[in-house]
Amino acid sequence: MAVLSVPWTGIVYLGLIWVLYRVAVALYNISPFHPLAHFPGPKIAASSYLYEAYYDWWCVGRYGKVIARMHELYGMLLSSSSGDLRRHRLWQDMI
Helix, strand or coil: CCCCCCCHHHHHHHHHHHHHHHHHHHHHHHCCCCCCCCCCCCHHHHHCCHHHHHHHHHCCCCHHHHHHHHHHHHCCEEEEECCEEEECCHHHHHC
């Protein structure tokens, strides 16, 4: 009885390469070489979209409240996700 041989080492290597790539991208997003590195905001949120996904999925859509708290801490303009720059909407405060 022949058992199909699965190339587990190739799958493990591909998984390891993918994890290393994601870590390298996260490090680049918080490095001084990133174009949005000089804007204020939490570095954990700027590293990847996992911070936003946690509040949207696990905490059931509470990321809007987190963004409001970040604007109170960091000011009108902040880097809240990787490649994302947000500005506070003044017209909401006027209503």
